[in-house]
Amino acid sequence: MFRFTLRRVLVAIPTLILVSMIVFLLQKILPGDPVLTLAGEERDAVVLDYLREKYHLNDPLPVQYGAWGLQVLKGDLGKSLRTEVPVTALIAQKLPVTLQLAAMSMFFALVVGVPMGIVAAVRKGTAVEAGANVVALSGMSIPNFWLGILLIMVVSVQWKLLPASGYVSPFEDFWLSIRTMLMPSLVLSTAIAAYLMRHTRSAMLEALSADYVRTARAKGVPPHRVVLRHALRNALMPIVTLVTLLFGELLAGAVLTEQIFTIPGFGKLVVDAVFTRDYAVVQGVVLCVAVGFIGLNLLADVLYVWVNPRLRHG
Amino acid sequence: MSAVSMTAAVLPPRNRHRAWMKFKRNRVAVLGLAIVLVFALLALLAPLVANHDPLQTSFTTIRKPPSATFWLGTDELGRDIFSRMVYGARASLMAGLVSVFIALVAGVPLGLIAGYFGGWIDSIISRATEALLSIPFLILAIALAAFLGPSLTNAMIAIGVSAAPKFVRLTRGQALSAKKEDYVQSARALGASDLRIIARHVFPNVMPPLIVQATITIATAIIAEASLSFLGLGLQPPSPSWGSMLNTAKNFMSQAPWMSIFPGSAIFLVVLGFNLLGDGLRDALDPRQDK
Numbered sequence: 001m002f003r004f005t006l007r008r009v010l011v012a013i014p015t016l017i018l019v020s021m022i023v024f025l026l027q028k029i030l031p032g033d034p035v036l037t038l039a040g041e042e043r044d045a046v047v048l049d050y051l052r053e054k055y056h057l058n059d060p061l062p063v064q065y066g067a068w069g070l071q072v073l074k075g076d077l078g079k080s081l082r083t084e085v086p087v088t089a090l091i092a093q094k095l096p097v098t099l100q101l102a103a104m105s106m107f108f109a110l111v112v113g114v115p116m117g118i119v120a121a122v123r124k125g126t127a128v129e130a131g132a133n134v135v136a137l138s139g140m141s142i143p144n145f146w147l148g149i150l151l152i153m154v155v156s157v158q159w160k161l162l163p164a165s166g167y168v169s170p171f172e173d174f175w176l177s178i179r180t181m182l183m184p185s186l187v188l189s190t191a192i193a194a195y196l197m198r199h200t201r202s203a204m205l206e207a208l209s210a211d212y213v214r215t216a217r218a219k220g221v222p223p224h225r226v227v228l229r230h231a232l233r234n235a236l237m238p239i240v241t242l243v244t245l246l247f248g249e250l251l252a253g254a255v256l257t258e259q260i261f262t263i264p265g266f267g268k269l270v271v272d273a274v275f276t277r278d279y280a281v282v283q284g285v286v287l288c289v290a291v292g293f294i295g296l297n298l299l300a301d302v303l304y305v306w307v308n309p310r311l312r313h314g
Numbered sequence: 315m316s317a318v319s320m321t322a323a324v325l326p327p328r329n330r331h332r333a334w335m336k337f338k339r340n341r342v343a344v345l346g347l348a349i350v351l352v353f354a355l356l357a358l359l360a361p362l363v364a365n366h367d368p369l370q371t372s373f374t375t376i377r378k379p380p381s382a383t384f385w386l387g388t389d390e391l392g393r394d395i396f397s398r399m400v401y402g403a404r405a406s407l408m409a410g411l412v413s414v415f416i417a418l419v420a421g422v423p424l425g426l427i428a429g430y431f432g433g434w435i436d437s438i439i440s441r442a443t444e445a446l447l448s449i450p451f452l453i454l455a456i457a458l459a460a461f462l463g464p465s466l467t468n469a470m471i472a473i474g475v476s477a478a479p480k481f482v483r484l485t486r487g488q489a490l491s492a493k494k495e496d497y498v499q500s501a502r503a504l505g506a507s508d509l510r511i512i513a514r515h516v517f518p519n520v521m522p523p524l525i526v527q528a529t530i531t532i533a534t535a536i537i538a539e540a541s542l543s544f545l546g547l548g549l550q551p552p553s554p555s556w557g558s559m560l561n562t563a564k565n566f567m568s569q570a571p572w573m574s575i576f577p578g579s580a581i582f583l584v585v586l587g588f589n590l591l592g593d594g595l596r597d598a599l600d601p602r603q604d605k
Contacts, residue, residue, distance in 0.1 A: 014441055015441060015444050015445050015448060018441055018442060018444075018445035019445045019448055019449065021445075022445060022446065022449070026457060026458075026461055027461075130342075133342075134342070137586060137589050137590060137593065138582075138586060140533075140589060141533065141537075141582055141585040141586035141589050142582050142585075143537050143540055143541070143560075143578060143581050143582065143585070144541075145541065145544055145560065146560060146574070146577075146578030146581060146582065149560065149563070149564050149567060149574045149578065150574070150575070150578070152567060153567045153568070153571055153574070157567060157568045248450055249450065251450060251453075252450030252451065252452045252453050253452070255452060255453065255456065256452075256541055256544070256545075259544075259545065260564070270453065270456065270457075271456070271545060274456060274457070274460035274545075274547070275546070279461075282457055282460060282461075285453075286449060286453060286454075286457050289449065289450060289453055290445075290448045290449045293448045293449070293450065294448045297448070
């Protein structure tokens with residue numbers, strides 16, 4: 001198990017290096033001279049040359065990349081071009097907000113998606129299955145930001161039940177924090193719930209047609225026990241890895257959800273940075289998300305092998 | 315050209331017929347096709363369907379609820395929402411089709427090369443694909459659109475490039491398994507060139523799953539375009555796009571709810587249409603399900 005994990009970590013390294021190159025090049029392909037942005041009103045050639053020298057912009061690209069890469073490895077993602085705040089500090093401040101949003105969304109998605117998938121598989125070929133499929137496809141098709149607007153219109157504006165926007169830390173006021181995050185996390189969970197439902201359904205269909213399920217039925221195990229104990233436990237294995245991978249999707253989906261509900265998280269950070277042309281922040285956030293995503297992929301692979309001991313000696 | 319007729323063009327006649335028969339029996343899939351066709355017609359015939367000028371502002375008709383004159387109401391500048399939505403269908407459908415076309419043109423050749431030739435070229439292409447896939451689709455699209463500058467063309471490029479890695483991976487896998495088939499081996503034994511083998515023998519076998527993936531990616535791309543426009547990174551005002559209509563609508567949620575309800579429903583419906591169609595095509599084209 002340790003050797004498998006180690007090998008998997010080593011394989012991830014070239015991917016990480018490539019991602020860092022892509023992120024680095026993103027900044028290089030942008031039109032315009034970054035020095036002119038940095039210099040503001042200043043157009044004195046001496047000042048511009050000084051800035052170019054200071055930020056190593058005269059060096060060849062590979063040298064620039066090397067210098068930037070070393071900095072990143074030391075945990076320095078540079079400073080926001082506008083506020084001079086270190087990018088790492090910004091990320092550390094915004095990430096917990098988005099993680100809370102993602103965690104609550106995943107909770108809702110699991111609570112809705114997995115049981116729906118089980119029922120759809122058990123009731124295969126009936127109207128229940130067809131209905132569950134249509135609900136799932138609708139969940140995948142509904143634009144996040146529109147659902148957010150509709151919910152705010154009805155729940156906050158009409159019924160005045162839940163706050164329409166903002167963020168409260170769970171350490172300040174736990175219940176208020178949950179209440180504020182309730183709508184955003186429901187909105188964010190729709191697509192993920194749909195994926196989970198579809199995958200649970202197909203995994204359950206496969207498990208239900210397996211020999212051990214037929215054996216269990218033949219020896220007289222009650223139907224609900226066959227479904228929950230025999231089939232579900234085997235069907236859940238691929239779901240575990242899927243959940244890890246979908247967490248990355250939640251981070252991306254948070255971009256729009258946070259915009260609608262004005263939640264000061266990761267997604268809002270990147271969108272605001274895009275509009276203020278704060279490329280250092282955009283670069284830092286994209287790199288951070290990609291590294292997180294690669295980490296989650298790695299975790300998914302390791303988990304998959306861990307729950308399937310048979311694969312360990314493959 | 316619809317995905318169904320595209321499918322028809324690549325499959326041999328008997329399979330084509332069987333796939334079409336299977337597709338026709340799937341009522342939900344036919345519904346999806348119908349939704350897509352209705353929106354495509356609206357987009358094509360926009361000047362005939364729209365009963366107002368989509369750009370015409372008017373101080374006397376600001377934020378009017380739906381009525382006989384303004385079927386779906388008016389927006390904050392007094393423009394007719396129905397007419398703007400009809401023209402917005404052009405932007406959305408074009409964004410979906412063009413960005414998937416970009417993704418196909420960029421992704422499929424790379425996937426074919428990687429899967430067919432293997433070796434170091436495959437390693438390079440596969441690693442780069444993995445790296446791009448590790449950046450979430452929407453975040454990559456937003457970052458690219460931001461770096462390229464806001465416009466519909468740049469949004470389509472950004473979405474297309476972000477979607478391309480998926481097609482590389484799919485095509486590579488399909489090409490890899492087709493390469494091992496007897497008919498490819500015998501073509502090679504007969505002395506066919508690599509280019510000929512790829513074009514005549516490998517590519518046709520990659521097509522069915524590509525068509526399914528492309529249809530579903532059109533749905534994703536339409537949502538992505540609406541998202542970018544919603545953030546102000548897509549089609550620029552005053553040209554109408556469903557995403558940007560929602561962006562202004564969110565400021566008038568309580569005064570003019572119709573401003574958000576209709577454009578959002580349009581996105582939802584057309585995306586649902588493409589998803590249903592994609593699901594139906596998958597069932598119809600999957601040979602494993604044939605008994």
